[in-house]
Amino acid sequence: MMNHFKPVKIGIIGVGHLGKFHLQQIHEINSADLQGIYDQDHQNAEDIGKAQGVHVFDTLDELLATCDAVSIVTPTTTHHEVASQALKNGCHVFIEKPITKTVVEARELLKLAEENRLIIQVGHIEQFNPAFLAISNMDHAPQFIECHRLAPFSPRGTDVPVVLDLMIHDIGIILSMVDSPIQEVRASGVKVVSDTADIANARIEFKNGCVANLTSSRISQKKMRKLRFFQHNAYTTVDFLLGVVETYHVTDHAPSLGEDEMSFKLDGHHEKYVIYKKPVVEPQNALRLELAHFIESIQHQKSPVVDGHSATEALDLAIRIQNIIDASY
Numbered sequence: 286m287m288n289h290f291k292p293v294k295i296g297i298i299g300v301g302h303l304g305k306f307h308l309q310q311i312h313e314i315n316s317a318d319l320q321g322i323y324d325q326d327h328q329n330a331e332d333i334g335k336a337q338g339v340h341v342f343d344t345l346d347e348l349l350a351t352c353d354a355v356s357i358v359t360p361t362t363t364h365h366e367v368a369s370q371a372l373k374n375g376c377h378v379f380i381e382k383p384i385t386k387t388v389v390e391a392r393e394l395l396k397l398a399e400e401n402r403l404i405i406q407v408g409h410i411e412q413f414n415p416a417f418l419a420i421s422n423m424d425h426a427p428q429f430i431e432c433h434r435l436a437p438f439s440p441r442g443t444d445v446p447v448v449l450d451l452m453i454h455d456i457g458i459i460l461s462m463v464d465s466p467i468q469e470v471r472a473s474g475v476k477v478v479s480d481t482a483d484i485a486n487a488r489i490e491f492k493n494g495c496v497a498n499l500t501s502s503r504i505s506q507k508k509m510r511k512l513r514f515f516q517h518n519a520y521t522t523v524d525f526l527l528g529v530v531e532t533y534h535v536t537d538h539a540p541s542l543g544e545d546e547m548s549f550k551l552d553g554h555h556e557k558y559v560i561y562k563k564p565v566v567e568p569q570n571a572l573r574l575e576l577a578h579f580i581e582s583i584q585h586q587k588s589p590v591v592d593g594h595s596a597t598e599a600l601d602l603a604i605r606i607q608n609i610i611d612a613s614y
C-alpha cells in the first residue's frame with residue numbers, strides 16, 4: 286500500500302547487542318528516514334557507523350535536534366534519563382522493554398509524553414510475533430493460561446531478575462489477553478547462579494476467575510517460549526520460538542470442516558468431536574513489524590499497540606511479582 290506521509294526522521298540511541306538489529310530493521314522500513322546513531326561508547330558507534338554507512342552523532346543533543354523520533358536501546362537503568370531527554374526535545378520514543386526500572390520513572394515518562402503530545406511505544410516484541418498475531422483476531426476468553434519462557438544462561442540481562450528480563454514478555458501477553466482486574470498474585474523464585482532470581486514462577490488470579498501460571502528461567506538447557514490457554518470447549522497453543530499455532534475446539538455435532546481443519550471423535554459416552562486446526566503463520570520479522578508500527582502510529586497520530594500505559598502496567602505487575610520473591614529470601 287502507498288504511504289502518502291513524509292518519512293519519519295528517526296535516530297537510534299544505543300547500538301549494542303539489540304541496537305544493531307534495530308539499525309538493520311529501520312534501514313528496511315521505507316517510511317523511516319534514518320538520521321544516524323548515538324552511543325555513549327563512541328568507538329563502538331564509530332565502528333558501526335563506518336561498517337553500515339550511517340551517520341554517527343557526537344552528542345545526544347545533536348541527534349535529538351535532528352530527529353522526530355528515536356529508538357532507545359540502552360540498558361534499562363538508563364531508559365528514564367534518555368527517554369526524558371528525548372521527550373523534552375519533542376521526539377516520539379520507542380523504548381526497549383522494560384519501559385524503565387521503576388513504576389515511578391515510567392509514570393514520569395507518561396506525563397512528559399502527554400504534556401508534549403508525543404508517542405511512547407515499548408518493545409514488548411512478542412505481541413508482534415507472527416504466531417501471536419495469528420491468534421489475535423480469534424475470539425478468546427481464557428480461563429487458564431500457562432506460559433513457559435526458558436533460556437540457556439547468558440551473562441547478558443543478569444543485571445535485572447529473570448522476572449524483569451524474560452517473564453515481563455509473558456506478563457505483557459497475558460495482560461493483553463485478559464480483560465479483568467488482578468485479584469491475587471503468588472510467586473516464588475530461586476537465585477541459582479546470579480545475585481537475583483534466575484528461575485521464577487508466578488500465579489496470577491484475575492477477578493473474572495482466569496488464572497495464569499508463568500514460569501521463566503534463564504538457566505535452562507533448552508530454549509522454550511510457549512503459551513497455552515484453555516477455555517470452555519477450546520484449547521490453543523502458541524509456540525513463539527517455532528512460530529506454530531494449534532487450536533482444538535470441542536463440538537457436539539459431527540463437524541463440517543474447513544480446508545486446514547481435521548477432526549476426531551472423543552472416546553466416551555457422549556458424542557463429542559474435536560476440530561484441530563494449525564493456522565498458517567506467515568514468517569515475518571517481529572522487530573521490523575514492531576518498528577514499522579511505531580512509525581505508522583506517529584504518522585497517523587494514533588496510540589500504538591504496546592503504548593506507555595500498557596508497558597507500565599506490565600512493569601507494575603512484574604515488580605509486584607519480584608517483591609513477593611524478594612520477601613521470601
Ligand code: NAD
Nearest residue numbers: 299300301302303304324325326358359360361363381382
Ligand atoms: P547492550 O549492553 O548490548 O547495549 C547497550 C548499548 O547502549 C551499549 O552499546 C552502551 O554503550 C550504550 N549505552 C549505555 N548507556 C547509554 C547512554 N546513556 N546513552 C547512549 N548509549 C548508551 O544491551 P542490549 O542487550 O542491547 O539491551 C538494551 C536494551 O534492550 C535493554 O533495555 C534490554 O532489556 C532490552 N532488550 C530487549 C529484548 C527484547 O526481547 N525485546 C532483548 C534483549 C534486550
